[in-house]
Amino acid sequence: MKQLLIIPALFASVACQSPDTVVLVSPRPVGFEIGASEFPFDDRITIDRVTSWGGLFAAGADLTVSGSYDLRSRPEATLYLGTTSTSQSTTKQAKGGNASTVLRGQGTFELQHTIPGLGYPHVTFYDTETGKPFAGSYFGRGEYLLREADLDYGRTALGLTE
Secondary structure, three states: OOOOOOOOOOOOEEEEEEOOEEEEEOOEEOOOEEEEEEOOOOOEEEEEEEEEOOOOOOOOOEEEEEEEEEEEEEEEEEEEEEEEEOOOOOOOOOOOOOEEEEEEEEEEEEEEEEOOOOEEEEEEEEOOOOOOEEEEEEEEOHHHOOOOOOOOHHHHHOOOOO
8 A cells, every 4th residue: 555645835735647646736827917906095016926726717716816015095904815706696705815904014915715706806905994995906817807997996995985
């Protein structure tokens, strides 16, 4: 009987092709573009790297997004990675690690999210008191990229829209 020892910190997934062959699988970088973005209060989110187990944007893909932020407009915010769905039947799917409370100033982040279905991935600042978005950026590729939109984050954050 063969034994296989996997060290979780080094290898996160294993695929067995046959009883004698083991292939180690790891996340692969995903090419992406920045789409619709709005930063009305001099806050910034920079997406540096996107990886997924399949190396692409697709329903069911586990994304890991890393980058940096500069929060200037308020003492703290929730930094959230999610998908805006293009389908009524698909809802956002939360996964541990897809949100983090950040404090005023600069920092780095790494967030994880499973794409629930066809939609547009984004990293967005949310106000910790009102829960409303006030800045953010969509990213992706092909049908998973929201290129242009009137996000109205500034008006929403100021309570000027519902």
